Amino acid sequence: MSGSLAGRVAVVTGAGRGIGRAIALGMASAGATVVVSSRTREQLDQVVAAIAGAGGEAMAVVADAADEDQARRPVRAAVSEWGRVDVLVNNVGGSTGGNHDPFSGDAEAFMGTLRLNLVSAFWTSQEALPPMRDQGHGRIINIGSGASKRAAASVAYTAAKHGLVGLTKQLAVAAAPHGITVNCLCPGWTNTSLVDFERLAAARGISAAQARAEAEADCAQRRILEPGELAPMAVMLASEAGRGITGQVISVDGGYRL
Structure with a gap:
């Protein structure tokens, strides 16, 4: 899909490594200008350098997605620098640690993981939706998990990733009249x-x-699977070829727990 994202500006969170990095590189190779964010400057600089080395354009924004103001920062940077945001990939996620045992765990461990995997995606999406609406075009891709569709992890992580599916579907309904699609892309076991x-x-x-x-x-x-195997589907969903796909939960997982 070379050139399919030419002229577009994409924001990818959690892009310093793993799946986020692979998707950022994939979107850059398809012609997008990319804003990459995570908490680690060194990793982001490496991604920006890789994109620049291939002739692309990218910007690094250091941000902690668990903080509301920082979660919104990469979208704001895209709009400030290029006047638009066409694609948002909510990739950041994981566990915040702590005791997640439903019988003895602490509430903050649950809420922290929920905030990182679900609430942060709402914050970032809410920042991106108005400029997408104003330009009459947008793509939001939430990165789910095998735990988005089955009991497969801690209570907090599974609840958050299931919640991401609900967020995807309801945002898709709200955004559709404005030319915006919202989908959830789910990996399974991936080498990260x-x-x-x-x-x-x-x-x-x-x-x-x-x-x-x-x-x-x-x-x-x-x-x-390798992280790069998620990138082609993300690029397709972000492109005009994905215009008719919205509110969907799409797995690239090697047939995880069929």
Whole structure:
């Protein structure tokens, strides 16, 4: 889809590494100008350098998505610098730590994970929607999870990722009259720093090799996907080819728990 995003401005959160980085690079290769954000300046600078090295244009915005004002910052930067935002990828997510046991866990651990994975996506989307409405065009892509469709993680993470599906569908209804689409793209087991088989194995008292083998067995393709495999679908949804797709939950996961 080379050139399919020419002239567009895309914002990708959590773009310093993993899936967010891969999507940012994919959108840049399709011609988009990209604003990348995360909490780590060094990682963002590396992404910007990679995009610039390929002839693209990008800006890094350091922001903590768990803070409302900072979550809105990358969209504001895009509008300030280029006067528009055409694509928003709400990729930031993960666990904020703490005790997530539903019987003994603390409420702040639950709320922190909800804020990072769900509420932050609302804040960023709310910042992007008015300029998208004004220009009569926009694409919002929320990055969900296998836990968006089934019980697959902690109570907080699964609740947040399920909530992201509801947010996607309701925003899609509200935004459709203004030429804006909203979709949820769900990975499964993917080779990122968040998938730490040593840590997962230690928590279950098994070997890292066994933990990886069990993860691979979760997928029909019997493998762990690479982050770059999510990028083509994200680019398609962001392009004019994705105009008729909205309110959908789309998996690129190797057939996770079919």
